[in-house]
Amino acid sequence: MDVGVGTKDVQAELDSVEAELELVELQITELLDKQAQLTSQKNALLLQLEEACGTVRPSSSKSLGPEPMMSKQELQQYDGTDFPWSKEVEQHLKNSFHLSKFRPLQLRAINLTMAGKDLFLVMPTGRGKSLCFQLPAVCSKGFTLVITPLVSLMEDQIMYLKSIDISAVMLNASSSKEHAKLVMAGMMDPKAPFKLVYVTPEKIAKSKLLMSRLEKAYNAKLLSRIAVDEVHCCSQWGHDFRPDYKLLGILKRQFPMVPLFGLTATATSSVLKDCEKILCVQQPVTITASFNRTNLYYEVRIKDSDNDALMSDITSLIKGKYKDQSGIVYVFSQKDAEMVSSELKKRDISAYPYHANMDPEEKSKVHRRWTCNKIQSHCRC
Template sequence: MKRDCSFSHLISLSGLKLVIYCVNKASVDIMDSDVEIIDVPVALESVEAELESVEAELELVKLQKAELVEKENDLTFRKNFLLHKLEKACDAASSGGHSGTARETSEEELRRYDGTDFAWSKHLKRQLKASFHLSEFRPLQMRAINLTLSGKDLFLVMPTGRGKSLCYQLPAICSEGFTLVVTPLVSLMEDQIMYLRSINVAAVMLNASSSKVTLRTFKLLKSIFKSWGRIFQEHSKSVLAGMIDNKDPFKLLYVTPEKIAKSKMFMSRLEKANNANLLSRIAVDEVHCCSQWGHDFRPDYKLLGILKRQFPKVPMIGLTATATGSLLEDCGKILCIQKPITLRSSFNRTNLFYEVRPKMSDDMLIADIASLIKKRYKDQSGIVYVFSQKDAESVSSQLRQRAISSAPYHANLDSDDKSGTHRKWSAGQIQVVVATVAFGMGINKANVRFVIHHTISKSIENYYQESGRAGRDDAPADCIVYFGFADIFRVSSMVVMENVGQRKLNQMVTYCHNLDRCRRSLLAVHFNEVWDDKECNKMCDTCRQGHDVIATDIAEHGRQVVEILELAASKQEKLTPLKLVEAWMGKGPTKHRKSTQTTALSRVQVESVIVHLFLQGYLREDFSFTPYSTYFYLLLGHKAPLLKSPGYTLQVKIRSGYSQSELVKSPSDQAKRSHQTLEKAPKAKKIKKENND
């Protein structure tokens, strides 16, 4: 043995073999088959490497397990929901006139409210025909009306255009006193009042901004009409006086929630009306606005609980087109309603055709919309929904340049301009309203033949409600949404502050990105309804075009995207969606081209792959805030490590025959193409940091 040999341990094993653990194996000079020499640093390095490998594999297994658990939970939830539906249907079928469980008894009681043997039934029938010119009720209308006239509190969930408003308007006519109707938008109130006055039903409105409008209008017209200001001032006084007038000068009083929250005078007069038995019921329209989990949360709606606390014996009816069970439960707590009855009709509007179109360049998009309006919808009314006030002005202007009668509508317009646009459109003097979400809930124009979304909505609920403004007359109507890659991240920056804004937006993106499932089936899942695709009757683009799609593996493409983002992260950089697309395609700045593999896919396919990776959790969002803007970046998601696992596959659906050969091209072919692209690439330049795409 060499003198400079250093070792930490000498261990004698059973038998004659000796094991020597050394710090430096090279310093040991022993040639003996019965002696085993182990170099500690080398052994530790080998063990650490194997440990890292095992830990990495464990992480992949955990991710795969989490993925399976998530899928199991989704399927279990759906299974339980379907079983509950089946059980409920069986219970309803077997209850047939005999009492059973509490739930069966409840179903029997509700069926009783479908009858026409109530004290008010004959009066209802007369007023239905005389005032509303209708001969019969739609499903659930009779039940809801009888319940509210019986003094019950209830929630009514019914699709847009199915006649929710009748469920409080008709009872108002048939009751003593007046019905208080709380609505979130002035445009909604104006629309309802225009309609009611057209059928000679007395209805008035008050809102929190009335005084501001009065003052501005008074100043503008003071020199011309000296009595104008007095007329405006007298309006509020006459409404407040009418609230306690036994002669019933009006049957419906529409107010915004701000009026209730901020006007002590109004609440005082409401209390007097209740004491005089003139407050017959309270209707909260768009009741989903109460909950912060709703898609149109309004802070002042959270203060409406004061109504039930102050007037506990006055029946309340909450109405909405879109609300899940948990959301309604939250609304019940906010409104202080004890055990409300919930009536829910199917989401399905059989006369509406749903379609998703790819979004093109701005000029091509406007040209396509204009072509639709001038050819398919010639002389027919419609709405074009846009993302921003700027878009409303721009798109409306471009449509007018193409000889289409249109006007913008958004929150920043003067109240008189908004009201004028609404009235002209309702009267058919304007063909198209180009609007933000400010033009919305409760619009009562029956013959709207198309609702076009220039940009995707921020949630399925918003889209369902906005598109539902088409075809209220039950005649065929189209609901078309243009879906573009950049819009996902544009809208995302708007919902970033909302509690579940990104999750709801992702559901909308999934609806648009879908290629093979019936559009209605996606809506049914969202609203927890059982759906059979046959019921669509080819009234959506996927059912009409056929399911000509195939499954293909995009795991290799996903690995390339992961490599690009890993490289960016190693350089302390973040990529916007646009920069990620350009980096992967070998375009734009060339800083990363020689270090990562580019793709031979078309831009549409590249964007589609990135959207799929984002929706499935392989990529995630990240935001950066400046005093003026919010910027969106893509980072690696929690499932990204799965893509680096050998043999891992990621199946997606693509249209058969739609450049599929490029998408399913083998990795070796992709590598050849990528190498050629790199050889032709110009010399790399430094990338300047940009704050915008």
């Protein structure tokens, strides 16, 4: 057999399959768009019927049809403190989160989501995006569903929330059956044993049981809000595209009355437009904060091609400029994470690898110790 000819045949078949897959993905996208349009049309017709029959929708309910874009003046109205929830928000800011005041645009975002608006918030890391859904969660009935791509992000936020006595739980691939069962049952508890439920996008995409529980919580008016962290991961134009994020449109289709809150530190207008379509959100309010970070310092250094010299440079930087501080060394692969952490240990630096193939318990242990400054550096890819 001619190996060259066989390889060409396989390659030709592979190209054909890939082309067909692209066509199927395009058809799926078109069908999802069509479904969103029909859902919007259906909801608008239902609203017309209710009005014709004299049915008055409660003032706290969210309109089923698309809302017009807000002007700058209309947005500024949400900077105020004269809303029905304002007093409770202020109390929890001080008593639960131990903060004396809001940072720029936080109050506006909180008021918008409390008012039931779909919202995209583009705000740099460190400006307090998480508070914009955590605080409303505490002030709302039921719980807020938070979708985030990384277990480390979940653990960070849950550790912080527990430290200030706010109940939050997470569900991911490493969750035990017993833990998952408790969380699922808690979603149906009117007394809300937790205020935030953190899940990965994969959990939404693959767990029919979770979707079933969310449906029941929605019908019982216990699902108060859906927060999609790192929302740019929805878009293939985004820098951290995650395929399972493309399936999150089911949430708005299944739970049209629940406000959706997308958060990201960086996304262009085209990426956000893509996210609107994927998440089936029509005309969300978009808030964009300034990206000027006066507290950040950037420095570019020439990388030495000799590995020992490179490790010596990293060591001197950690022991010198960042003495007694914890930090992260980013690398390209899991193998590099193992190697770099091992080399740093040889140089008397408390460093550990941190990557997806680690044992979940060990990974969580490393994360907790690093957060408490018991580990000076962890190496992640």
